[in-house]
Amino acid sequence: MKLINGFTTAWKGLSLTVKHLFANNSAREITTVSDSNYFKQLEKGTNTIQYPKQQLPVPEIGRYQLDVEMDDCIVCDLCAKVCPVDCIDIEAIKATEAIGQTSDGTTKRLYAAKFDIDMAKCMYCGLCTIVCPTECIVMTNQYDKTVFELSDLVYEFSDMPPEVAAEKRALFDKQQAEKQAAKLAAMQKKEGGA
């Protein structure tokens, strides 16, 4: 009895696989998940997606990787602080004066000498995009980010060359020194006057 059961179940399996063998073996038709036919067409064709040639359509609002609009960034450092895995590395230089405005009208007072995001560490939680006051850090629907070197996954958003950064730093230091000197002079004057 057990033997007959073994053979009948084996035959059941074999007829199932032979049905798949002669099913439609053409390449998969690419439709979006919102398509009403989406789950039906998964049953008939193959499931292979020939990736670089065929791509699954992604939602417009897909959240796949981070992007920073540097012109809108006020270098407040909030994203770096909230990041659970510390993948954002920001180095700010104070400017001597207001250096412009973001698109929503906030005044920019800091230069970003460095704004690196290590996409290899990032866990795509999206916290940084929530805390950002000017909404300059967002998640985009670009999902293909394969690279040959691990270091290529560190995205550098700041485009400030080091010599410019050094110059700005020197300017700020000079201004601070001048302020200090002026303060000192004022204090001495005050003391002298008294």
Next chain:
Amino acid sequence: MNYYITYFIVAIGLFSFSAFFALFGVYAERKISAFIQDRLGPTETGKFGSLQTLADIVKMIQKELIIPAAADKWLFMLAPAVIFIAVYMGFAALPWGPGLIPSKINLGIYYIFAIISIETLGILMAGWGSNNKYSILGAMRSAAQIISYEIPAGFAIISVVMIAQTLDLQAVAMQQGVLSAEKITFAGFWDVTKIGGLLSWNIFRAPHLIIAFVIYFIASLAESNRAPFDIPEAESELVAGFHTEFTGIRFALVFLAEYSMMFLVSMIGVILFLGAWNTPLPNMGPVHLADWTTNMWWGILWVTLKTLGLVAIQMWIRWTLPRFRVDQLMNLCWKVLTPLAFLCVLISGVWRVWLM
């Protein structure tokens, strides 16, 4: 002197055939497995990925031959050659068409059965020589499995031999078609000597041979270490079993032996049970289909088609059925197939004496 040249040509021809078959067998296996699993299989190298296995063999030839430090060097190096040559020598006694056989010996099936059992020795050498516990486990499993399954396979073959009354494969083939010198009866009562075709195949001459054929086919899967009897290589349990440590061309030889073995056991099945190189088309009244489609070239075509059909069934089974557990494997062999094969032998004796 000319004899020797012919021998070399035959040997080289058989080797090129088995290599060619292995290349396209692997390709077919990949495609069949892919289609069964709703995938596409290789698509990039050549049209529909047809050059994929060729690229693979080029890769394998380039690979370094590594001998593990603690391996038994000579056993390890000789094992793939022993495995392959054992299977390859089996090809010598297979008939391809009327009058076309590499080596016409009057105990062909006996010789083949003897020579392919040497493969077990090769597998044991590979497992022991690797000095790897997974390999030795795989080799022991393989030995246990092949030795066990040779018994039902052997008795299924004996039941055919009792019907055919000869060990010469060419004679067995000859009996199953219109070229037969003796009288053929369909199921013991209808004289089909002049009709031939499908009706004179061994499984229809004596219908109990259908059971013998199924027994032989199941046992042949075990002999060639194919799933569901692939416990010697069981990659999820034994890494890759007895060939874990082999690299490059040595691994290729083991692989070549597996595919050659698939073809060999299928072809023996075709010769013994499914009419060998005889046509499946019978003579019907004035339409002498069997006479028209029986000669050397048709013979090669028929035997190849039938054998490839069986190979396709082997692949289909491999990608459907799960691997047996060792106790289930032994159960099936000793408690089911062996008694059934004995029964077939018994019926064959009665059949030969009373009905033929």
